[in-house]
Amino acid sequence: MKKIAAFTSILFLCSKISFAQLSYNFSNYSVGIGGGIVRADADLAQHTTKEAIFGTLNYNYSPYITITGELQAGKLAGGNPQTDKDTRAFVNNYKAAILYGDIQAGEFIDYQYRDLLNILKNIYVGTGIGVIHNSMAFVQRVSLNNPGYVFPGENSSTELMVPLRIGYELKFFNYYQEPHIRLNFGYQMNWVYGEGLDGYNDPPSMFRNNHVDRYSMISIGVKYNFGNPVSYKKPIGRF
Numbered sequence: 001m002k003k004i005a006a007f008t009s010i011l012f013l014c015s016k017i018s019f020a021q022l023s024y025n026f027s028n029y030s031v032g033i034g035g036g037i038v039r040a041d042a043d044l045a046q047h048t049t050k051e052a053i054f055g056t057l058n059y060n061y062s063p064y065i066t067i068t069g070e071l072q073a074g075k076l077a078g079g080n081p082q083t084d085k086d087t088r089a090f091v092n093n094y095k096a097a098i099l100y101g102d103i104q105a106g107e108f109i110d111y112q113y114r115d116l117l118n119i120l121k122n123i124y125v126g127t128g129i130g131v132i133h134n135s136m137a138f139v140q141r142v143s144l145n146n147p148g149y150v151f152p153g154e155n156s157s158t159e160l161m162v163p164l165r166i167g168y169e170l171k172f173f174n175y176y177q178e179p180h181i182r183l184n185f186g187y188q189m190n191w192v193y194g195e196g197l198d199g200y201n202d203p204p205s206m207f208r209n210n211h212v213d214r215y216s217m218i219s220i221g222v223k224y225n226f227g228n229p230v231s232y233k234k235p236i237g238r239f
Helices: 002-022 115-120
Strands: 025-041 047-062 065-079 089-104 123-139 156-173 179-193 214-231
Touching: 025 065, 025 179, 047 214, 065 123, 089 156, 123 179
Parallel strands: none
Antiparallel strands: 025 047, 025 214, 047 065, 065 089, 089 123, 123 156, 156 179, 179 214
């Protein structure tokens, strides 16, 4: 009877060890979708909040380092012909393609058996490069203050952009303790190098322009992991 009890205990211990070992595994690939609100900060004083959506294809170098290709589409707007001092306004139906990398704190810290670090390990920062295609659905091209003046600019343009990202990721684990679903909450500032974001390219001698055009995005997204399991150097789940 003692031998049976000992054998049962060994089997139970081995199963616990094997289950814990599974928490080292993750998948190299994921796909995702999401959306959020965007806000342009270009040449006009009045900023308007609009919506955007995105889809992603991700390569997970580790559970905490991800390389992402993203397609994004949305609407940017600003100004108002009636309230803007220069009577300018625009609506930009934009599309963007972005390649960026994110790295989470869990790549660097030892979070095992530490409650606070287990929470902090999912904070991430990232950056990359991309292009944005601006397409003006509306732009007030003629000044209402001076009907003889036509605001210069392009109704369609493609420009380089650089995103700066920060956020937090919640990981949901499957039966084998592998990250299966990822839920991301993020803030992204996109620096756009050109004058096409708002459709205006007026001479600086007439209109002050103190910074590079940019737009921000507050987003929520979900990713589904797939592919063969890969082993990581330390447990991914919480212990």
